[in-house]
Amino acid sequence: MANPSLKPQRKRAFSVANLPGFTTIAIVAFVALYLPIITLAAYSFNASQSVAVWGGFSLDWYAKAWANDQVKDATVRSLIIAVSASLIATAVATMAALGTTRRRSFKGQTFIYVVINQPLMVPEIVSAVALLIFFSSIKVATGYTGLGYLIIAHAAFCIPFAYLPIRARLEGMDLSLETAAADLYATPWQTFRKVTLPILAPGVMAGAMLAFVISLDDVVITEFVKSGGQDTLPTYMLGQMRRQLTPEINAISSMLLALTVVLLTLFFLLTRKNDQ
């Protein structure tokens, strides 16, 4: 008789990922992450006033949110800030990524990484307080109270989010492509325009989208830096919830969620390894 231990048991490739329990933990984590979000989205279609008791299907809360001028204002403001801040952050991050990957390692390189990634490491509340104090002295000195402060503050904390995907893309780029461009009579500027930037483009787009989403979603720094009447969508929602909780908040959240999902999906498509 054949050795029983050599009999094929079950068709399952040898893999660490097949360890028992992994699947269970993954499912629990998945439920914990997505159940609240699904509930939130579901209750945005609730016909009753409550955010906890189901009263039938309706689109009333969407209509209400849509007609609310404060929501409209806050949305427009959020978009202006997010677009401007992500553009600024992406430009700065692109230059920073070029500067940090296109040279042999140099003294102070670690220091520069820390500086660029500061917003990821310093607690947001600390940055918020610091910005509040800093900007209020400028407000006093200049008298300017526009959206500029929020845009600059958002751009600052968005830089590391834009920087990381751009740097990853740059590090994966074959440097001999630039050498080849120079060999084929391209000036340094032409090399950047015709070779570096097009190859970098998915990374830049991904960085910009991530920065946009991060800016759109910010509460803490916005709450501290904004002047009166400068509510963004998240700070408006926070203010509303202090007064009363209606499914209108769910509706706004769901729309924000939908936008974020679309952008993040694009982000993942762009940063996929096997692009082009």
Added chain:
Amino acid sequence: MNEKAANEKAVIQKNAIEARNIVKTFGVGQAAARALDDVTVEIRQGEFFTLLGPSGCGKTTLLRLIAGFEMPTEGTILLDGQDITYLPPNKRPVNTVFQSYALFPHLTVAQNVGFGLEMQGRPKAEVNDTVARMLALVKLEPLAHRKTNQLSGGQQQRVALARALAPSPKVLLLDEPLSALDLKLRKEMQIELKRLQVETGITFVFVTHDQEEALTMSDRVGVMSQGKLQQVGSPKDIYTKPVNRFVASFIGETNFIAARAEAGKVHLATGDTIDIAGLSAGGNVTVTIRPEQLRLVDKTETGAMRATVKSLVYFGTDTHCYLSLTDGSEVVARLQSPASGDAGLTPGQSVGLRAVPGAAQIVLD
């Protein structure tokens, strides 16, 4: 007078590339390493010149200096008699075929080939014309609109070639362009490259560490070792008249036998005497004889070296016969296999050994 001046000019212009006393060091202070050590070489217009040498001998470095990707620590590089030592790569009419091909992944085959011409600001019609001509030259017309990552290794190789040839450079540099291809494709591309060189008349500077490739393709070969150019000459010269031990052993297989030169005669350490044409050296020398230039003769024949057969290895067309000489040194003789396949030799057998007249050479150490 005029004619003489024209003649002189023709002579001067014969060199496409002239590298003079090139030194290239990487790093500074203690860590400094000389990648190139006083290299002087002249590459003639329209020739297929090969740089041959073992890994790390400085072939790529020399090529990068000619292309302008790197600047020499010392020395001058001339292109058609003009000093280009410090000219940036985009200002040199010299193009490179990279070992990794370095094709632009975001462009199509045709756009890749047209890149150089476009950067030179040539008119659109001319770019399109030349691209079509180049694609025909490397037989890639059907793939013009593919992205380069949808091509096989051999096809990518052709795109890289077409791209580098399109701007009609004065010199084309090729850094081990065939090393990533499998044997069959490699042989095909060797023939293809040679054909392209003859058809375009462009000076090719080809880098390889494959001696067979160097011998079969080149008009002239420069053999390098440890940052120094050891010998420059036609494949035949390099093979039959190696100047030193390194060149003799790097190009093909060979035997070395210690000897003393005296009064026009060479006395081998084995006690035998052989004739060497044009002998000028005296004292202790090394004699080299290629395995295929050795003949086995009867052991009683006068003037033949005495040897003992150690082992035999059958290679099909020929049989390698390893022998030991009376001084204990070992040599290998390559004998044509007889029709029966059996050379009629057995290990331990005593035989006579003789070099074909003129085949023995003296080399420096």
